[in-house]
Structure formats: C-alpha cells, structure tokens
Amino acid sequence: MVPVPVPEGFEREWLQRYEEGRADGTREGFAIVDDDGTFLGLALAFAIDREGRELELGYTITPAARGRGAATWAVRALTEWAVPELDPLRIQLQISADNAASKRVAERAGYVYEGTLRSVHFKQGMRQDMEVWSRLPDDPAPSG
Numbered sequence: 854m855v856p857v858p859v860p861e862g863f864e865r866e867w868l869q870r871y872e873e874g875r876a877d878g879t880r881e882g883f884a885i886v887d888d889d890g891t892f893l894g895l896a897l898a899f900a901i902d903r904e905g906r907e908l909e910l911g912y913t914i915t916p917a918a919r920g921r922g923a924a925t926w927a928v929r930a931l932t933e934w935a936v937p938e939l940d941p942l943r944i945q946l947q948i949s950a951d952n953a954a955s956k957r958v959a960e961r962a963g964y965v966y967e968g969t970l971r972s973v974h975f976k977q978g979m980r981q982d983m984e985v986w987s988r989l990p991d992d993p994a995p996s997g
Contacts (some may be wrong), residue, residue, distance in 0.1 A: 901903035963995030
C-alpha cells in the first residue's frame with residue numbers, strides 16, 4: 854500500500870522498516886527476478902505475528918512483468934516459504950475490491966475469498982473496499 858504520490862525519501866524509510874522487521878521477525882521481503890536476473894517485483898510478508906501464527910502477504914509486480922504469471926508464482930513461492938519457516942495457522946491477503954487481476958492471482962495461488970471490508974483503506978483522497986483472501990493449513994494445495 855504505497856502512497857501516491859510517493860513522498861520524498863519513502864524508499865529509504867520503507868527499506869529501513871523491512872531491515873528492522875527482518876531483525877525482529879515481524880517482516881520479510883524478497884525480490885522477484887526472472888531467469889536472467891531481471892527485476893520483476895517484490896514478494897512481501899509485511900505483517901508476521903509469530904505468537905498468533907498468522908501473517909499477511911503482499912506483492913507488487915512491475916508493469917513489464919504483468920500478465921506473465923509472475924504474481925501467481927510469487928504468491929505461491931512466498932506461501933511455500935512461509936509454511937515451513939513460520940508454521941502459520943492463517944495466511945492472509947488484502948486486495949482492493951476493484952483489482953480483478955490480483956483476485957485471480959489469489960485464487961490461482963490457492964487462497965479463498967472470505968469477504969469484503971468496506972471503506973477500510975484511504976488512498977489518494979478516496980476510501981477503498983478491500984477483499985480478504987486466506988489460506989489455512991487444511992486448505993487444498995492449488996492446482997496447476
């Protein structure tokens with residue numbers, strides 16, 4: 854949920870939060886790259902609750918990488934990392950209700966739609982509905 858427009862120095866603050874989160878076990882971030890090392894985006898575990906055994910994941914894909922399956926691959930890989938690493942009882946995604954592409958990614962990655970949080974996120978002067986998608990330990994693995 855990057856602010857728009859991006860404020861001066863945001864990237865440094867963002868990186869600092871992830872460095873601190875990695876150190877205290879509350880955040881983790883990974884670069885998504887293709888076979889030749891081209892940067893495709895980020896896969897993030899930005900809210901890790903080790904005691905409650907739950908986490909929220911997110912991702913962002915560069916415009917050039919969209920439509921190539923990179924997002925689905927990233928969410929699946931991040932989930933596959935999180936399960937043995939964090940032993941979660943719940944993994945969650947929050948997706949803008951108007952982001953059809955991200956909802957397809959969640960479904961392809963084996964996440965289940967739970968419901969919509971109405972008017973929960975404020976960005977660019979507007980309130981936004983967010984959908985909650987989740988994976989639980991007993992959910993079937995995604996096909997394909």
